[in-house]
Amino acid sequence: MKKLFALLLLPSFAFAQEVVIKGKFSGDTKGNNKVYIYGTNVKNDSAVMVDGNFEFKLPFEKPFLPLFYTEYDRNVKRMYSPFPVLVEQPGEIILSEGDITKGMGSFTVSGLKSAAEYNELRQQQTAVYKKVNDQIAAKFGPTWYDKKNPKSAEINEEREKLTAAEISGVLHAFIKSHPDSYASSLALSSARSTLKTEDMEKLYKLLSPKAKQTEEAKNVADYLNGLKNSAIGSTVKDFTLTTPDEQLFSFSSLKGKYVMIDFWASWCGPCKQSFPHMKEVYAKYKSDKFEIYSISIDKDKAAWLKGLKEQDLPWLQTLDTRNISQSGFAVTGVPTTFLIDPKGKILMKEVGFEPGGNSPLEKKLVELFGAK
Template identity: 25%
Template sequence: MKQIVIAFLIILGLSPAILAQEGFKITGRLGGSLGGNLVLVGSSSEGAVKLGETTMIDGNFEFSGSVEGVMPAYILTEEQQPIATVMLENLEYTLVAGESGIEVLGGGESQKIWNEFEVINRHVLKEKMKMEQEGRAAYAQQNQMKLQALQQQFAKIATDAEAKQLDLFKKYKDSFVSAFMIASGMQQMDYVSLKTLYDMLGGNVQANFYGQLIARQLMALKQIEPGSVGPDFQGVTAAGETITLHGVKAKVKLVDFWASWCGPCRQEMPNVSKIYKKYHELGLEIIGVSLDKKVEEWTKAMKEEKMEWLNMIDMESRIARLYFVRGIPHTILLDENNRIIAKDLRGKQLEKKIAELLKN
């Protein structure tokens, strides 16, 4: 009877050895004289979970244990440097040194899908490192044409990689790996980009843990999209006055995220100052939010730039996180009802929009 069952399983393409697998086993065969302590950390709905630790000797190591379902896991050095990412389930994995880095062999369908994404990511990283080296040489030679050519070349590589990733998201819309990939990079995405990827996912994937993380991020990003009422915040101005965004009365409000150490911010300040002087009496109020870490550097820059408008310092980046500020200068334009009109306008575009709003 047992032989008949085994034969039937083989016909179905199921190996008895796989069915008997009660846990996972990760074997490292990296070669060389690599050594040191390693830790295996899983990512779950409860947060980071330590799944095991071991010592690597001459590039060899082993982890074993068990998990439920599929769990993203990271092999880290004791300095918390990542060695590899594994879509971990109760199967066998082997890590070997490849041309483009450490390769993960074995595992299940989720690992195969992850590896396809990794091929794209590693290609971009390899080209980026190569171009950074060429860029440093071009900068030393003050070769602006070469620098511009490198920027255009990398932009094309990034665009091609994005297109390939989109194809994979469509192909694997029902895999949790796609949701995990999107959730891992969503902090760098705006609402439209993230919503586009989320809408590609199948219903079951949208309902899983990573799908729900993306949905919550979308809800937060929606609050800072044009047309939404901007989240309120509070701060203390350089004059010692406690104010809130919603409490400031003005027909048009400009929130300007900046810092004393930000070159582009300082370059834009004369334009901001000109706009303030020209439109303040007509109903414009500016609230500067500095991301400086030291009060003296903030106040020194304010004096140097002769800032006459409201200004506060956000040393813990609380306000910046509220508005998902990923780079500065960053501006948010709001109407008298605190509804967001536009974001990231500068120069002539900023003045044109403010003038248009104040005419209405």
Template identity: 30%
Template sequence: MKKIIILILCIFQVSPILAQKTYEIKGRFTSIKAATITLAYKDQQGVEDSVHTTDGSFSFSGTVSRPVKGMLMVKTLQPGAYPGFSLEYVELYVEPGKTSVNGPAPATATINGGEAQADFNLLNQQLKPAKVKMDQLLAKYNKATAERDSLALHAIMDQATVINNERSKLEEDFISAHPASYVSWDLLKQHSTIIDPVTFEPLFSKMAKQFRESEEGREMAEQLALSRKTAVGQQAMDFEQMDVNGKKVTLSSLKGRYVLLDFWASWCGPCRAENPNVLKAYNKFKDKHLEILAVSLDQNKANWLSAIEKDAMPWIHVSDLKGWKNEVAAQYGIRSIPQNLLIGPDGRIIAKNLRGSALEKKLSEILE
């Protein structure tokens, strides 16, 4: 059974029709018996193709215009257990030509295909040590969460930041070494959600012309240009938005104080997890010329107000309740949350995206 899901693109214009080339993906998961195996990917549209297997074997074929990152998902029924099934998956590149996927299960499968898959295999090999560290840390996180050990959780979050930074550096090195790879381009798109022009611009400039001059590349160039306006050392752009009582608040009205401009939302789990760190820093430095101006990407006012109360956040909150279309978020090029900017009394940006203990450490350097 094949079902094609048309994804309506709200931001991008429809891409021109590109030449389609045939792919074939075959394999077997030897530890899998009766199951549904689904191939999902997005080329010019989203595609899902499913097969039912009784011995773990599967075969998919179709056409793509270029190598695209996809996912093989294995759904096995487990009657009597919640939620009634197990789901395993493995990522791969769907590209013209033949690809083989073989092994006991998705996580341990060996995947051989074209040039993009070879690049992806190399990347995963280079990232494996960081993944092992993060998996070990996740086990500690789950234990600390079950035991409600807040001190351990704070330490774990700091360790996670270090590992994520290590991973990002490995990914940047891979992009730099493989500027003509579709894998590198997909990585760069991931990194474009939060752009630091100092590290991002050299990578973007080094990418092959076919990527830089594509529709995605032109949009990325626009995001890069906007990121330069919000780089450390730049003057923070003024704005006006309504607070919880419908009163206009401007960033310029807070000039003369240190301001943490914080982008968040009630529905954002990582944002809510970070709020206790922000509250701790606020309570420590609120009498030393620190103010927090939180911009919410909520759409539902009741949920927004409830989260403010539940997380006990006594600082200034504003929102236009337009979700991802929040005008201040668009002005600052915010494409993922949480994000923050620390602004000095003169209105210049002095730091960005301070998480966990890094926020309190930076404020201590400045205010103590």
């Protein structure tokens, strides 16, 4: 029996999976030989280059996107851009032909197919941003990016319009030629706040049935549904989420009240900055006719609970464990607020929360309840 027990334990070790990321830089590091890694669900770590070579071994549970930068960029160039490497499955990823003076963006990526494809797409997107910035600089001058520029609003609007059109073209060509690629699903999901709705729908249709089963593609589908569900004048579909004390709370229980739904997260600085004034708004208007309802998009429940304790928020709180922020409201950033009427109809949406009391949403509250 002891021998049999030992044999039964073996498979649990055999199924341990990892990804190995190997890289090689050329050039003089000037003694700055570390490469750093970080990211969501990635342990902060570093590797020391030996003759330009470095290596990371990471456990694999599900697809993730570790970010890298070098000690050289931090200390010599005094700036760096995070370099993402797409890890879709266990295996080996090779970063080659890197020039330390040009940074990690100079790497050629090979090994796992999806990692190479994602890097190919990133290079195309980087070229788009440069092209658009050059066009903006040619029209508005070399200091177009200065926030004090009197045409700043006009510049940003045109830049966003040009970027959306160019990125849409790049993604269309890439997804059409890589319909099965995890890189296509990830890139489309990441572009939600950039693309027009009609472009998102066309690009989503280009994904293969296999790609549509990825978490990222499902998020895109939820987002597209959310855009329809959260249109001004639409009626909110009932949903149920969990409160801090593990109770189920249904939105329909607020029927008969005006409700300000506030999407936030414990890691969101602007959200925290909005809360002092939001508390003032709550103190003014809380009644049997008005309620604030905050929904956290945190992925980490402990971080959410800690954030709630720190912020001491006196209104309704739940955690979005069902992706309601996407499927119901198409939220692309936090804080985002919605004003809902007593019948559940969406009256207004605001990205951000104006602390000065001059936002359209707060003016609407004055219109509904009078100045207080």
